[in-house]
Amino acid sequence: MSTSKNEFISEAEDLLGSAQDLTLEIQESIESGKLNPDSVNALFRDMHTLKGLSGLFGLQGITELSHKLESLLDDLRLGKMGATGDLCDFLLHNIDALRGLVKDDKGESVEDVAEHLNKIDEFTKGSGAKESELDLSGMIDDSVLSVLSEYEEHRLKANIKDGSNIYSVRVVFSLDDFDIRLSELTEKIKSSGELLSTLPTSDDVPAGHIGFNLIIGSSMFAQDLQDELGEELDTLVSASGRSESEKTPEVPARSDQIPEKRMEGPSASIKSISSTVRVDIDKLDGILNTIGELNLAKGAVRRIGQELFEGYGYKPLIVDTYKVAQSLERWVSALQDQVLNIRMIPIGQIFSRLAQIIRRYSRQSGKKINLNLFGEDTNIDKFLAEEAVDPLMHIVRNAIDHGIENEEERIKRGKDPEGTIILKAYQRGNHVVVDVIDDGNGIDVAKVKSKAIEKGLVALSDDYSNREIMEMIFLPGFSTAESVTEVSGRGVGMDIVKDRISNLGGFVTVESELGMGTTMSVTLPITLAILKALMVRVGAERFAIPLTSITESFEVTDEMIQTIEGRMVVDLRGELLPIVNVGDVFDIEHDVEGSKYVVVVGFAERKMGFLLDELFGQHEIVIKSLGDYFKGLKGFAGATEIGKHEIVLVVDVEAIIEHVLIKKRERLTV
Amino acid sequence: MGNILIVEDSSTTRSLIRTVIEDLGDEFDAFEAETGFEALKALPTETFDLIITDINMPDINGLELISFVKNNEAYKDIPMIIVTTERSEEDRDRGMSLGAEAYITKPFKAEELQEAIRAALKK
Numbered sequence: 001m002s003t004s005k006n007e008f009i010s011e012a013e014d015l016l017g018s019a020q021d022l023t024l025e026i027q028e029s030i031e032s033g034k035l036n037p038d039s040v041n042a043l044f045r046d047m048h049t050l051k052g053l054s055g056l057f058g059l060q061g062i063t064e065l066s067h068k069l070e071s072l073l074d075d076l077r078l079g080k081m082g083a084t085g086d087l088c089d090f091l092l093h094n095i096d097a098l099r100g101l102v103k104d105d106k107g108e109s110v111e112d113v114a115e116h117l118n119k120i121d122e123f124t125k126g127s128g129a130k131e132s133e134l135d136l137s138g139m140i141d142d143s144v145l146s147v148l149s150e151y152e153e154h155r156l157k158a159n160i161k162d163g164s165n166i167y168s169v170r171v172v173f174s175l176d177d178f179d180i181r182l183s184e185l186t187e188k189i190k191s192s193g194e195l196l197s198t199l200p201t202s203d204d205v206p207a208g209h210i211g212f213n214l215i216i217g218s219s220m221f222a223q224d225l226q227d228e229l230g231e232e233l234d235t236l237v238s239a240s241g242r243s244e245s246e247k248t249p250e251v252p253a254r255s256d257q258i259p260e261k262r263m264e265g266p267s268a269s270i271k272s273i274s275s276t277v278r279v280d281i282d283k284l285d286g287i288l289n290t291i292g293e294l295n296l297a298k299g300a301v302r303r304i305g306q307e308l309f310e311g312y313g314y315k316p317l318i319v320d321t322y323k324v325a326q327s328l329e330r331w332v333s334a335l336q337d338q339v340l341n342i343r344m345i346p347i348g349q350i351f352s353r354l355a356q357i358i359r360r361y362s363r364q365s366g367k368k369i370n371l372n373l374f375g376e377d378t379n380i381d382k383f384l385a386e387e388a389v390d391p392l393m394h395i396v397r398n399a400i401d402h403g404i405e406n407e408e409e410r411i412k413r414g415k416d417p418e419g420t421i422i423l424k425a426y427q428r429g430n431h432v433v434v435d436v437i438d439d440g441n442g443i444d445v446a447k448v449k450s451k452a453i454e455k456g457l458v459a460l461s462d463d464y465s466n467r468e469i470m471e472m473i474f475l476p477g478f479s480t481a482e483s484v485t486e487v488s489g490r491g492v493g494m495d496i497v498k499d500r501i502s503n504l505g506g507f508v509t510v511e512s513e514l515g516m517g518t519t520m521s522v523t524l525p526i527t528l529a530i531l532k533a534l535m536v537r538v539g540a541e542r543f544a545i546p547l548t549s550i551t552e553s554f555e556v557t558d559e560m561i562q563t564i565e566g567r568m569v570v571d572l573r574g575e576l577l578p579i580v581n582v583g584d585v586f587d588i589e590h591d592v593e594g595s596k597y598v599v600v601v602g603f604a605e606r607k608m609g610f611l612l613d614e615l616f617g618q619h620e621i622v623i624k625s626l627g628d629y630f631k632g633l634k635g636f637a638g639a640t641e642i643g644k645h646e647i648v649l650v651v652d653v654e655a656i657i658e659h660v661l662i663k664k665r666e667r668l669t670v
Numbered sequence: 671m672g673n674i675l676i677v678e679d680s681s682t683t684r685s686l687i688r689t690v691i692e693d694l695g696d697e698f699d700a701f702e703a704e705t706g707f708e709a710l711k712a713l714p715t716e717t718f719d720l721i722i723t724d725i726n727m728p729d730i731n732g733l734e735l736i737s738f739v740k741n742n743e744a745y746k747d748i749p750m751i752i753v754t755t756e757r758s759e760e761d762r763d764r765g766m767s768l769g770a771e772a773y774i775t776k777p778f779k780a781e782e783l784q785e786a787i788r789a790a791l792k793k
Contacts, residue, residue, distance in 0.1 A: 011682045045726050049680045052755065055777030056686055063777070147737040147768065149725065150760045175714060179707040179729075198730045200710055200738040210710060278681075 008057050010278050012050060012102045019046045019095050021352050027088035027359075035083045037155055037194065043091075044073040044151075050098070054107065062098060062107035068120045069094055078154045081124065089363065090123055092356055139237055140166070144197070144215065152197050159194060159217030166196075166237035167225065169214045178210050185214075185229065192228050193218025281382060284343055291336050292622030296641060298332050299619070301325045336620075340527050343383065347425045347432065348376030350385050350392070357393055358421060361400045368418040369404065375425035380432045381527040387504055388434070388524055391497040395436045395508075395520045396421065398494070403440030403518050413515070415439070427526070430548040431506070436520045443512035445469045452478060467605055470510050471661070474498045505546070505637065507654050509604070523603075531623065533650065534599065535616035535642065539588040542648050544621055544640055545599060545610070549653035553599045553615060561611075570598060570609060578608045580660050582651075586635065601653050608657065623650050635659065672698040672791060673716055677709040677723040677735060678753065683776075687722060687753075690780045694787065706730035710738070713745060720790055722751045725761045733765050740769035749790040753778075 022043040029036035047070040054062035069091070075081035097116050101107035110117075136145060136157065148156065159166060173181045182198070189195045197215040205211040215236070218225050222235050305321040312318060351373050362369040404410075404419035411417050422437040445466050452458045452472040472478060476495040498508050506524035525548050533544035534553070561568050561579060568579040579598065583589075598609040621640040626633060637652040674691050678684045681704070688700040701716065703709040707729045709721070721739065725732035732752060739745045752765045752773040762773050771790045774782055 052776040149731050199734050202742040
């Protein structure tokens with residue numbers, strides 16, 4: 001695919017993502033009783049841009065569809081059409097269709113979208129009446145009116161009709177920072193009314209400065225708004241008198257506030273004013289790979305320094321080698337941080353897609369759902385976020401379908417008739433946790449257990465703890481729903497969700513209280529690419545354990561290890577920590593006598609200690625896939641190279657925890 | 671000699687217009703502004719021979735930019751081309767009456783835009 005086509009796809013996806021967010025904003029504003037004109041206008045602009053874009057690429061289908069939507073939104077923003085309840089669903093449906101066309105490289109022909117076009121025609125037919133025209137001449141000066149776009153003129157009329165006052169403000173800012181100053185002022189204006197027009201001017205403005213005549217619609221009194229904005233204003237239309245009068249008190253002339261000092265004329269070239277660059281994530285991966293190689297080289301320099309020192313002592317050249325190794329280390333790690341940072345996106349981008357799913361399924365299932373989002377600013381690697389979105393979607397669907405009861409049932413139980421789903425993201429150490437919390441029925445452990453036994457997934461026993469039973473929902477072949485419903489669909493079970501998350505180096509946990517609700521927590525590493533790892537030895541084998549999986553490590557002696565009910569435990573600050581002999585897990589011959597080390601991994605019920613022979617310290621590693629040949633190899637996340645061309649296997653901590661928990665379950669069922 | 675400022679919030683459209691300008695020959699230089707604000711910042715930094723502007727943009731719109739340029743002693747002789755869509759006739763007419771020299775309608779062909787640029791620069 002050509003570069004410019006890729007550019008198109010990337011910009012189109014951005015536009016459609018923004019369009020979706022805006023539609024949700026519009027939905028909220030309709031629900032709160034007042035359509036937000038800014039969101040409608042921004043959405044109109046997105047469609048307008050998409051139309052222009054796709055037209056340039058000859059994608060007639062996309063052009064036509066975005067054109068139709070643009071027209072619909074134009075009517076909406078100009079008040080020629082009313083906002084109905086199903087408007088936003090309709091818009092989302094069409095935005096989805098556009099996204100599909102862009103993604104599948106379709107949309108060249110109008111036939112691709114014929115059905116959508118007809119539906120839009122049907123939708124627009126007979127919706128809303130054109131607003132009655134209001135004559136502004138005489139009310140507002142022609143010099144002001146002539147620069148208003150059709151939209152701005154409409155907003156001005158709408159404000160007057162709504163009984164707002166119309167004010168004008170003149171401000172003068174330095175050319176250096178007018179954009180920042182004006183944005184600050186705009187924010188203030190938006191909280192007290194609507195900014196209708198921003199006309200730049202150079203009349204009576206000193207050199208190096210720029211003036212703006214702002215037109216504001218607001219229900220506030222002139223004096224109050226003046227205090228709020230800290231700028232003096234003129235009243236163009238007063239809601240009470242609807243005339244041009246009532247000038248606000250004279251205030252010192254603006255020029256007093258302009259610094260005396262003349263700004264030095266800017267002279268730098270402005271060849272590229274836009275400061276954003278779009279980069280394919282593969283290119284960033286390439287840089288990270290190079291950094292991985294740099295890390296190896298850095299390690300080699302350090303090792304050479306060490307060997308020289310051991311052979312010759314502190315000679316000046318050897319000290320220099322150390323210094324070089326040190327600064328190399330510092331810069332490589334700075335470079336690494338910077339590149340990783342570029343890959344980060346706020347998780348809110350994922351949330352807004354989930355929000356759409358929730359809205360759609362809430363409608364389909366007839367269950368009303370309140371959605372609350374927290375921690376949208378939490379950053380996560382773009383790749384991880386994209387990979388996690390499908391599993392999260394499945395969890396959300398499950399919550400709606402199997403968790404939240406229907407309205408009737410909720411009322412009967414004395415619950416709020418509307419269900420609540422909370423999506424909450426936060427950082428914990430090197431991980432990002434996403435909680436999907438619902439206030440539905442919760443997991444019925446008795447039901448889960450009998451189902452699991454009935455399906456032959458676990459052995460008949462009374463010894464299961466509640467937690468163990470809840471874990472059973474992640475077993476392959478498990479599905480609690482009596483029937484497969486429209487919403488959660490068929491085929492994908494929680495076991496797939498768990499696998500997908502586990503492949504990303506994360507894990508899923510569940511907490512639930514019957515009748516009260518369920519919390520599914522998805523824990524993901526913040527980034528995949530480069531990890532710090534602890535190098536360890538078991539018998540004659542060396543392994544790397546990602547530091548992100550480790551909470552602490554300590555030395556143990558044989559006396560510290562106790563055996564309770566046939567299981568090894570260590571007293572860790574008054575808490576019994578189960579110990580896993582990693583040598584046994586991997587069938588490695590090793591000396592069990594003498595002092596050893598314990599590395600603590602996992603959280604809560606999954607917390608355990610790995611018993612190891614030796615720890616060697618930390619390494620920056622780039623995990624390489626083991627390739628198809630070793631695909632069946634369990635317990636390893638990949639391999640890495642650590643200096644001197646030595647290859648070391650990277651332990652998949654989650655897989656081992658899983659292995660141990662399953663063993664324990666099997667033992668219980670014997 | 672032909673310094674041309676492109677004011678357009680779509681990066682793809684911007685770079686396509688840039689390509690069209692670069693195809694005109696070495697004597698043409700394309701400068702890009704993503705928003706009206708960026709255009710206002712760019713104006714004093716370079717002598718522009720032509721401005722090509724979109725109408726619907728965030729911060730200030732194309733009409734406001736035209737009004738600013740045409741009312742400023744230093745810039746008023748810079749010809750301006752409006753890039754518009756067939757739907758925004760009303761806005762296009764307002765832009766023309768504010769003093770823009772020409773308009774072209776999206777989607778446009780490369781030759782159309784080149785023709786418009788040559789004509790505007792000749793004036």
